[in-house]
Amino acid sequence: MKPLPPEFYGRPVLEVAPDLIGCTVVHGETAGTIVETEAYHQEEPACHAYVGLTARTRTLFGAPGRAYVYRSYGIHAMLNAVCEPEGVGAAVLIRALAPEAGIELMRARRGVSDERELCSGPGRLTQALAIGLELNDTPLDHGEVVVLPREGPVPAVVSSVRVGITKAAELPWRFSAVSNPNVSRPWPWRTARGRRRAPEGAVASRSG
DNA sequence: CATGGGATTGACT
DNA sequence: GTCAATCCCATGC
Numbered sequence: 758m759k760p761l762p763p764e765f766y767g768r769p770v771l772e773v774a775p776d777l778i779g780c781t782v783v784h785g786e787t788a789g790t791i792v793e794t795e796a797y798h799q800e801e802p803a804c805h806a807y808v809g810l811t812a813r814t815r816t817l818f819g820a821p822g823r824a825y826v827y828r829s830y831g832i833h834a835m836l837n838a839v840c841e842p843e844g845v846g847a848a849v850l851i852r853a854l855a856p857e858a859g860i861e862l863m864r865a866r867r868g869v870s871d872e873r874e875l876c877s878g879p880g881r882l883t884q885a886l887a888i889g890l891e892l893n894d895t896p897l898d899h900g901e902v903v904v905l906p907r908e909g910p911v912p913a914v915v916s917s918v919r920v921g922i923t924k925a926a927e928l929p930w931r932f933s934a935v936s937n938p939n940v941s942r943p944w945p946w947r948t949a950r951g952r953r954r955a956p957e958g959a960v961a962s963r964s965g
Numbered sequence: 966c967a968t969g970g971g972a973t974t975g976a977c978t
Numbered sequence: 979g980t981c982a983a984t985c986c987c988a989t990g991c
Contacts, residue, residue, distance in 0.1 A: 795972070803972070813987060830973050831984030837972085850972055880973050890986095921972055941973095 758905045760898040763822030765906075770796045770840040770847040775914050775932040777838065777849055779907040784886040787862055789854025789876050791904075792934040793941060795919045797837070799846035802924035806846025816894045817846040824902055826883075826893040833880030836888050838897055838904065852879045852920070852931075854886075855939040878941040916952050917945035 761780065766773055774796035781790050799806035799817075805827070806817040816825045817839060825837040825848050837848035854876035856863055863875045863885035876882040883889070888902060897904045913935040918926060920941065929952060933940045946953075 797972075805972080808988070811988070827972085828984090828986060830971060831986070833973050835972060852972085878973070919972070923971085 758908070760903040761822070761906055762898055763820065763896075766821035766838055766840045766897075767842055768840065770798050770849060771930065773838070773840045774849045774930065775916070777851070777904070778914050778932055778934050779909065779912045781857065781905040781908075782836075782851065782854060782882075782886065782902065783858075783905060784888055784902045785859070787859030787886045788857045789882065789886070789939075790857055791851060791853075792855050792937040792939050793851075793853035794932050795850040795852055796840075796930040796932075797848050797850060798841075801928060803919065803922040803926070803928075804846065804848075806848075810846075814846055817848055819843060819894065822897050824888075824892050824895050824897055824900070826888065826890050828890060829880065834883040834889055835879050836883050836902075850879060851882065853877045853933075853939050853941045854882050855934075855937060856885070873938045877939045881941075913953070915946050 774794045777791050777794050781788055797804035806814045810818050820843045821840050823839045825839050826834055829835050836851045839848050841847040856872055856875050864870055867875050867885050875885045892902055895901055915933050915935050916929045917931045918929055919931045933945055935946050
C-alpha cells in the first residue's frame, strides 16, 4: 500500500481532517488507524500559525504532507499533518488511533494494558508509537512516519468542537469515528454538540 | 533576559 | 470534580 501523497494534504484542511479518519499511521513496528482528528488554520487564533511565520511555525507554513510535531504542556508530543499549499499555515492534529500493529510494544511504552488506553489521545498515541520532536518536518509519504490510505469502507464520522482550547472554541473542527472506543474523551456522538456527517462528500459544517 | 501560557495526562478529593 | 508536572516559545521589558 502506497502512502498518501503530498497532494492529499495540499487541500483545504477542513476536507483533509475528516478524510484522514480510517487512514493508518505507521512508525516502525507500530501502527494504528486514525479515529479522531482536529483541523487548525492560520486564520483562527487556536492555530499556532495564527501569529505568523516564526521559528516554531516554520513547518506549518511549509510544504503539505509533512509532520508538524511539537511539545505540549512541556510533556507530550503532538503529531500533526501539515495541510494546504506551501505558504498557508494549517495542519490536522492526529488525536487518536485504533491500535493495529505492535500492540505489545505499545503496552510496554505506555505502561498500561487496556488496548483502549494505548492511543486514545494525542499525547498517548505519540508515546505508543514513539513519535518524538525529532520527527518534526519529516515527510509523511517517504519518511520514518508514514500515513497509508483507507482500505475498507468510508467510516461514519461525527464533527464536534475541538478539545482543550480557549480561543475559537466554538468551531466544530473535531472529527471522530462514530462509536469507536479509541476516540478520546469527551465522546461527541451522544452530545448536543456532536453533528453527524454524511459518510461521503460534504465538507464539514463551519457554523456548528 | 524574564515571564506566562498552553492543541494533555494521570493522580487524587 | 481539581490540580500539578514540565518545557518550548512568543511576547514584552
